[in-house]
Amino acid sequence: MIVLEWLFLTIAPCDAAEPWQLGSQDAATPMMQGIMDLHHDIFFFLILILVFVSRILVRALWHFHYKKNPIPQRIVHGTTIEILRTIFPSIIPMFIAIPSFALLYSMDEVVVDPAITIKAIGHQWYRTYEYSDYNSSDEQSLTFDSYTIPEDDLELGQSRLLEVDNRVVVPAKTHLRIIVTPADVPHSWAVPSSGVKCDAVPGRLNQISISVQREGVYYGQCSEICGTNHAFTPIVVEAVPRKDYGSRVSNQLIPQTGEA
Amino acid sequence: MAEAQGDKTLTLSEQYHLKGNEEKANVGIKPEEVKEVQNPENAASKEVVADKAEETPAAAAAVASEESSGSTPTAVGEESTEDNTGAAENSTEAAPEESSENTENSGEQEVEEETPEVKLETAPADFRFPTTNQTRHCFTRYVEYHRCVAAKGEGAPECEKFAKYYRSLCPGEWVERWNEQRENGTFPGPL
Ligand SMILES: [Cu+2]
Numbered sequence: 470m471i472v473l474e475w476l477f478l479t480i481a482p483c484d485a486a487e488p489w490q491l492g493s494q495d496a497a498t499p500m501m502q503g504i505m506d507l508h509h510d511i512f513f514f515l516i517l518i519l520v521f522v523s524r525i526l527v528r529a530l531w532h533f534h535y536k537k538n539p540i541p542q543r544i545v546h547g548t549t550i551e552i553l554r555t556i557f558p559s560i561i562p563m564f565i566a567i568p569s570f571a572l573l574y575s576m577d578e579v580v581v582d583p584a585i586t587i588k589a590i591g592h593q594w595y596r597t598y599e600y601s602d603y604n605s606s607d608e609q610s611l612t613f614d615s616y617t618i619p620e621d622d623l624e625l626g627q628s629r630l631l632e633v634d635n636r637v638v639v640p641a642k643t644h645l646r647i648i649v650t651p652a653d654v655p656h657s658w659a660v661p662s663s664g665v666k667c668d669a670v671p672g673r674l675n676q677i678s679i680s681v682q683r684e685g686v687y688y689g690q691c692s693e694i695c696g697t698n699h700a701f702t703p704i705v706v707e708a709v710p711r712k713d714y715g716s717r718v719s720n721q722l723i724p725q726t727g728e729a
Numbered sequence: 730m731a732e733a734q735g736d737k738t739l740t741l742s743e744q745y746h747l748k749g750n751e752e753k754a755n756v757g758i759k760p761e762e763v764k765e766v767q768n769p770e771n772a773a774s775k776e777v778v779a780d781k782a783e784e785t786p787a788a789a790a791a792v793a794s795e796e797s798s799g800s801t802p803t804a805v806g807e808e809s810t811e812d813n814t815g816a817a818e819n820s821t822e823a824a825p826e827e828s829s830e831n832t833e834n835s836g837e838q839e840v841e842e843e844t845p846e847v848k849l850e851t852a853p854a855d856f857r858f859p860t861t862n863q864t865r866h867c868f869t870r871y872v873e874y875h876r877c878v879a880a881k882g883e884g885a886p887e888c889e890k891f892a893k894y895y896r897s898l899c900p901g902e903w904v905e906r907w908n909e910q911r912e913n914g915t916f917p918g919p920l
Contacts, residue, residue, distance in 0.1 A: 577860070577861065578859075579854040579859070581854075582851075582853040582854050583851055583853075583854065584849045584850065584851065585849055585851050586851040586852060586897040586898060588900055590900055590902075599900065599901055601896045601897050601901070602849075602850065602851045602893070602896075602897050604893075604896045607896065607901070607904050607905070607908060610896070610901055612901065640849070643849065646851065646852075648863060648867075648898060648900075650900055652900075652902060667861075672864070673862060673864050674862070674863040674864045674866070674867055674898070674899075674900075675861050675862065675863070676861055676862075676863040676866075677861070711849075714849075715849070
């Protein structure tokens, strides 16, 4: 049955988790691409070590089997091998550490001034998004709540516990600043395709800067246990072309300012 | 088509209004740079943005007219998406003419044409807050704005950018609370 599902029945929404998924989701930001590249780099060393250690282990088990070799040789010392097996394992972590740190610091760095700021505010148990770059007073801002769609209301093709009523609309190929904070308990804001997993800590504003490279809909889930409905606070980011973003925002914004 | 034209004229007049704000803000930046320790990169990046805008006047104008079609007083909310796309197409056709006219008219006009492109603008990255934690960034911008207002008077144009920054960075709830605290005289910051 599972195999059947694997072969035919999985309709994979590209940027959401799929059943029995083992690898990462497709990268949508340079950050995620970097993470995946690092993963592959490290896996090279990992496989190398795995093969080497397995070989030693199997050889030892084979050659020193009690039936084959009832009296083990009394080797207690070997300077050469001891130097080698100390130095090599200490060089390998270095090769892993260099790209790892490079990626870590490049992820933190904000190189370019962001073009828009979006505030992702976690609540028990929904999310509020504020677009306040276009305000002219403290009161009016483009703010909306994003609730998960209950299981009964799902339409065909929508993912259970992943779909929301109001998606975060962001422009593609644009530097975004996302300010993550909760209004009550710790939450988090995580979108695997964009390589983002940022805890939302009460009283603190965490910044993540991403640049989504392609249009699409990206799904994520809360990654910080935040109460009973923790499973029902998904994140859906919709990346649209820049010009569409402009019209979307102005369409949503202008009725609001008209009221105010 | 006729409707779209009508919209355009209307919005141009509205854009005059916007232009006033923008110019004032630009003027305000210069003295501010001396007072505040703004990093020069900010200014540079702004220029880059402006350059970009100049490179693609058509796109800028398209965005402008799209906005304008939305901002017409006639039943914006009910406007269907079809209408919008139609307007957008129209404007892209008409855009090059419009922009060329403007450049001929005056330099000021040009600045005003850029405002829609500048629309995708937010608080710049601040070298004082280079880390993930931006709590102080938001707070500092809020305090800066109110100190600026205290020094230069309510509605001083050079303070507007700080207002924009703190609104971009701070959650609405925080700003509300701080406003209340200021009214009660219990605001914890250096005002
Ligand atoms: Cu949670």
